[in-house]
Amino acid sequence: MKKISICFISFLFLFLMSLTLFFFSMNYLYNDFVYFIEWEVISLNSVAIVMTFLFDWMSFLFMSFVLLISSLVIYYSKEYMSEDLNINRFILLVLMFVLSMMLLIISPNMISILLGWDGLGLVSYCLVIYFQNIKSFNAGMLTALSNRIGDVALLMAIAWMLNYGSWNYIFYLEIMKNNLEMQIIGGLVVLAAMTKSAQIPFSSWLPAAMAAPTPVSALVHSSTLVTAGVYLLIRFNFLLTNNWIGSILLLIAGLTMFMAGLGANFEFDLKKIIALSTLSQLGLMMSILAMGFPKLAFFHLLTHALFKALLFMCAGAIIHNMKNSQDIRNMGNLMILMPLTSTCLNVANLALCGMPFLSGFYSKDLILEIVSLSYINSFSFFLYFFSTGLTVCYSFRLAYYSLTGGFNSSSLHPMNDEGWIMLKSMLGLLFMAIIGGSLLSWIMFPTPDMINLPQSLKLLTLMVCIMGAFSGYLIFNVKLFFINKSLNKYIISYFSGSMWFMPMISTIGAIYFPLVAGGQVMKSFDQGWSEYFGGQMIYMTMKKYSLLSQIFQNNNLKVYLLTFSLWFIILFMMMVLL
Incomplete structure (x- = not known):
């Protein structure tokens, strides 16, 4: 009973909190409230340690969505992780993860942001290595080390903010925007956000983090870890407009969007396809943010969270039934075998593509129309629209491989829709994935532009x-083999499918060589020359002189006579020479 109760209590508490915060956000939005709360934790002499919290409609709405998705994910885990002996530990880790995200969302202070930021990094490492095999350990190390770069950038930004006398960045955004020197903080914050939201060249950790259990993937890729970077930049959006930082971010985010969309068309691992899809959508959010539309980026962040969590939950249900096989080539005909799960997967897929009147349509269509309306170069314009086509292409490819055709796995299979707890979680998100976009559109843009x-x-x-849909159907329909030429051009196929060799560069270039070089430095200096000339030599010299000192302290008559003779000879020689 204990295992069941912790899941259900957590689900109920988070769900009720989510509803409460949603009504708070509505109240704050329509009354235009912003609350800035200072809590003096401790005051010693004249030094006060103060925690600050920022409550506005944006933080309340985002917290509401995070709690809604995490409550359904925890409820889903009750069945998905039911065979796990340590399910309580798993649920507590997820709750710590959500708590770190909450701290990050309501922090207007760089120090408390770092606490939430590092909390996310640490707990995500624990969750990625949860299954404790070599693949998980490698993925966890890649995730942790990639994110450390951003943590260091954030620490440097904190150090640079000492110029202002306070770490409450919210007061200084206007000054920073106009001060060229202070754009350094903007650059460091953008670097931190790029590592957390996995933009080029830090993209390789995001598909690797799929080694975590599927409920964690649903939470991480929808509303917590990878969205932390986007949310931070939404708060710092003043620093991105009309300067070099925004231009560089626009290019990098556009390339990330294109690279992920292209890579997903060559991938056969179900979870990795959805992970690359997340990467593509993060690129979309970052690029519209770089163009100076933070509200649109936030809108897409929320709608994306709904259908992406649903997509991962459906993938988890399929993998669970496939006895942990993730290869889409082993699937097929799932719409007959698992009709409810397939329906949820299809709706989530269509929302991702921007199917009219599903949640993704409202944000994605608006973003692309704003791009068409804006003053933008043709290369970025091409990246936006071509990447959108690629999104639809890999979505239809996924549907083609998994839902249609014949079943390609064992004839003796347990494929069914009987996981009622998982289904109830998925149907809750299905409802939100259908109406969420429309609801948010009316809330955030009550007067349409x-x-x-x-x-x-x-x-x-x-x-x-x-x-994109037509291309996806034509290229990946195996009957039309004369079009499916990707394997004939193996180098191009391998380059596109391996995220432009980024995993190799990240692991070999950024982790392997520095670690080997560090090992050599430690061997040569720490354990070599510095040891020889430092610790060991001091030790040997002291030992030698202490032994000599002991001989003198033994009160031996021979020693005294010898010493007296030596001194007498030295004095005699000096007198003769003088």
Whole structure:
């Protein structure tokens, strides 16, 4: 009973908290409230340690979504992780993860942001290595070391903020924007956000982190770890407009979006396809943020969280039934074998593609129309729209491989829809994935802006989606083998499918060589020359002189006579020479 109770109590508490915070956010949004709370933790002489919290509609709404998804994920874990003997430990880790995210969301202070930021990094490492095999350990190490770069950048930003006399960045954003020297803080914060949100060249850890249990993936990739970087930049959005930082971020985010979309079309691991899809959507959020539209980025962040968590839950249910096989080539005909799960997967997939009137459509279509309306270079314009086409392409490929055709695994299989606890969690998110976008659209944009575009540009988004779907069907329909030429061009296929060789560069270039070089330095200096000339030589010299001293202290007559003779000879020689 104990194992069941901790899951259910956590689910109930988080769900009720989510509803409460949602109503708070509505109240704050319509009354335009912002509360800045200072809590004096301790005061010693004239030094006060003060915790600060920022409560506005944005922080409340984001916390509400995080708690909603984490409550359903915990409820889902009750069945998914039921065979695990340490399920209580798992649930507590997830709760610590959510708590770290809460701290990060409500912090207007760089120090408390670092506490939440590092809490996310530490707990994510514990969750990635949860299954305790070599693959998990390697993935955990890659995740931890990649994120350390961002942590160091954040620490340097904290040090640089000493110029202002306070770490409450919220007061200084206007000054920082106009001060060229202070844009250094903006650059460091962007670097930190790029590592956490896995932009190029830090992208390789995100698919590797799929070694974690699927409920963790659903939480990480929807509303917590990878969105922390985007959320931080939404708060720091003043520093991105009309300067070099925003231009660089726009290029990097656009390339990340393109690279992830291309890579997902060559991947056969179900969870990795969805992970690359997350990477693509993070690129979309970062790029629209770099163009100066933080509210749009936040809107897409929330809608994406709903359908991406649902997508991972469906993937988890399929993997659970496939007896832990993740290869989409072993699937097929799942819409007959698992109709409810397949329905949820299809709805989540279509929301990801931007199917009209599902949650993804409201944010994605608006972003692409704003891009069409904005003053933007043709390369970035191409990256936006081509990446959208690639998204639809890999979504249809996934549906083609897993839902249609014949079942490609063992004829004796347990495929069914009987996991009621998992299904209830998925159906809760299904409801939100359908109405969430419309709901948020009315809440965040009660007065719609007029977007006046020529007909060709207005229809471009829809045409790109249709062309992407058609290409996905044509290229990956194995009957049309004359089109499926990717394996004939193995180098291009390998380059595209391996995220532009980024995992190799990250592991060999950024981890292996520095560790080997560090080992050599330690061997040569710490345990070599510095030991020889430092610790060991001092030890040997002291030992030698202490032994000599002991001989003198033994009160031996021979020693005294010898010493007296030596002194007498030295004095005699000096007198003769003088």
